[in-house]
Amino acid sequence: MQLGDLLDDCSLDVVTSSIEIIDVEVDSRQCGPGSLFVALPGASHDGLDYASEAVMRGASCVIATSNATLDVPVVVVPASQLHALLSHVASTIVGHPEMKTKLVGVTGTNGKTSVTTMVAQLARSLGWNGATIGTLTNERTTPAPPELFRTLAELVDAFDPAKAHSVVALEVSSHGLDQRRVEGLRFHVAAFTNLTHDHLDYHVTMERYFAAKASLFSSEHAQRAVIWSDDPYGARLAAMTTLPVTEVSRADASDVTGTLTGTTFFWRGHLVNSPLVGAYNVDNALMAMSIMASLGADEAGVAHAMGDVTPVDGRFNVLEGVEATVVVDYAHTPDGLRRLLEDVRALAPNARLITVFGCGGDRDRLKRPEMGLVASTSSDVTIVTSDNPRSESPDAIIDAVLEGVVEGRDVRRERDRRQAIALALSLANAGDVVVIAGKGHETTQVIGDAVTPFDDRLVAREFLK
Helix, strand or coil: CEHHHHCCCCCCCCCCCCCECCEEECCHHHCCCCEEEECCECCCCEHHHHHHHHHHCCCCEEEECCCCCCCCCEEECCHHHHHHHHHHHHHHHCCCHHHCCEEEEEECCCCHHHHHHHHHHHHHHCCCEEEEECCCCCCCCCCCHHHHHHHHHHHHHHCCCCCCCEEEEEECCHHHHHCCCCCCCCEEEEEECCCCCCCHHHHCCHHHHHHHHHCCCCCCCEEEEEEECCCHHHHHHHHHCCCCEEEECHHHEEEEEEECCEEEEEECCEEEEECCCCHHHHHHHHHHHHHHHHCCCCHHHHHHHHHHCCCCCCCCEEEECCCCEEEEECCCCHHHHHHHHHHHHHHCCCCCEEEEECCCCCCCCCHHHHHHHHHHHHCCEEEECCCCCECCCHHHHHHHHHCCCCCCCEEEECCCHHHHHHHHHHHCCCCCEEEEECCCCCCEEEECCEEEECCHHHHHHHHHC
């Protein structure tokens, strides 16, 4: 596509409109012949600093907020228009895939992956096309516009055109909203799960964190909202948004019966018989079913389809051992860990609970002692270990976690995560439950600059044999 056609509706002074553009990139390392490089300003780096590298790799044109001396044309755009232009170009170059499917955007501290995955599974069970974009498939929860629109186009192109309905459910992170990665998308449904302590290394305060999440719930970004109103921030959001709102709460599920193999309850008068485990998965199921109903799906069909939904990768995955039961979960926030351990207690009230967890390095440091408090309060035995320490000292992270533990509780430290899992299983007796929290679906561990294979589920199964 020629540059002039790509920017036709943008009211810009394009000097060389006949340049052929093949793709658009914001990462200079991804540029090749025919790329359009958009130099985004950042908190610590300016994309224009990498424009020369983009040109060296073959970029045919650069869009930036100020001029630069390069061997290719530079289109100067006001900073206030840059993100909108980026999304417009990224969408146009792949054929506007957002216009070819229903879109659901799910935001919140916990539950995004579970809810989006359930929505896609429910859709497919009902005979729709269904897919997700988020944590399980991308390095970033919400990708930058070039990757986001390319992925969306690939998903839409793979859909069965014979099916009458299609939906793509996106995890929309607070970082993605703050950095305007979903600019140019208008969701059929925007959904809010909850807001609890996380990412304060980035947002600094809970109010700024909430403001980032709340920005999704405007008529510019969505047609209607589905909001978990049991959460105080959810109730506040439901009251302030101008969108039509479906409020969802735990009260929407009646006659709930749960075991370590599944859950049954009634929703809007329909029996739900789900293989998913835990009260928080009931919450996630209520959100997913309400989203599908908001998209026009038959409620009875949605309730029945929940029986076909399989556990989300790394979310309350139950491994049955000869001696103990092992639960692997991605819970990595104080509230997520608390809810996970409460669910395990409710489902196995007589079991001894052994918890293995750590906190990620180069991430929110304030939550570390809170995690220690939650784990030591809720567990019979707590083993604090490494998560992904990244550039930080694993021992320093563990020290910070231990600052919050309750004195007198059985708390142990084992820096090596593999050995920590082995220790937990060696301590477990018949009927005990071992919870391995924090990494869930992840298949690698990051220590310093080294990224090594590591899967909690595989390691646990190895020691369960």
